[in-house]
Amino acid sequence: MLVTKQAPDFTATTVLADGSIVDDFKLSENYGEKGTVLFFYPLDFTFVCPSEIIAFSHKVEEFKERGINVIGVSVDSQFSHFAWRETAVENGGIGHVNMPLVADLTKEISKAYDVLLDDGVALRGSFLIDADGTIRHAVINDLPLGRNIDEMIRMVDTMLFTNEFGEVCPAGWVKGDEGMKETPEGVAEYLAKHEDEL
Numbered sequence: 001m002l003v004t005k006q007a008p009d010f011t012a013t014t015v016l017a018d019g020s021i022v023d024d025f026k027l028s029e030n031y032g033e034k035g036t037v038l039f040f041y042p043l044d045f046t047f048v049c050p051s052e053i054i055a056f057s058h059k060v061e062e063f064k065e066r067g068i069n070v071i072g073v074s075v076d077s078q079f080s081h082f083a084w085r086e087t088a089v090e091n092g093g094i095g096h097v098n099m100p101l102v103a104d105l106t107k108e109i110s111k112a113y114d115v116l117l118d119d120g121v122a123l124r125g126s127f128l129i130d131a132d133g134t135i136r137h138a139v140i141n142d143l144p145l146g147r148n149i150d151e152m153i154r155m156v157d158t159m160l161f162t163n164e165f166g167e168v169c170p171a172g173w174v175k176g177d178e179g180m181k182e183t184p185e186g187v188a189e190y191l192a193k194h195e196d197e198l
Helices: 048-065 078-085 108-112 149-165 184-197
Strands: 011-015 021-026 035-040 068-074 101-103 124-130 135-141
Touching: 011 078, 035 048, 035 149, 048 068, 048 149, 078 101, 124 149, 135 149
Parallel strands: 035 068, 068 101
Antiparallel strands: 011 021, 011 101, 035 124, 124 135
């Protein structure tokens, strides 16, 4: 289990959001001001993957507004990533998405995050990494199960709230809701007010 531990760092060849290819993209040097979402997907030119990557791309600005960078990883090469970006959406591509795509040909990154499926492709793993490199949230989906990007934004908001105010976020908490003090009295006070909403 990686939650509460330091995110495994890596340096890898990566296709950046502007389409350029670099050989020395280092995760820890590309955290946002307040953290990073690192997500794994099985393969380029597949089926569920483009819907997720395009959905992440559409929400990149919402993550950036929160100080969070978004980075994708798969076991494909940088050349496959680049070709997929250069293929129009109507032809099965993803177009010019707004986030870096890391090439994990050796599969070492996928192994380090424990998402590698039978030494083949990565499961749909999503990791919320705090600015200090601590993994605060992780979810791993089987191959056919697509992610909800809005839920990851909600988790970012919970992390930022707890970091700022030192309170915890109860079930279903969304930005703007009241937090809960992490004491027996705080729980009792919160539940007395909100039990019917849970």
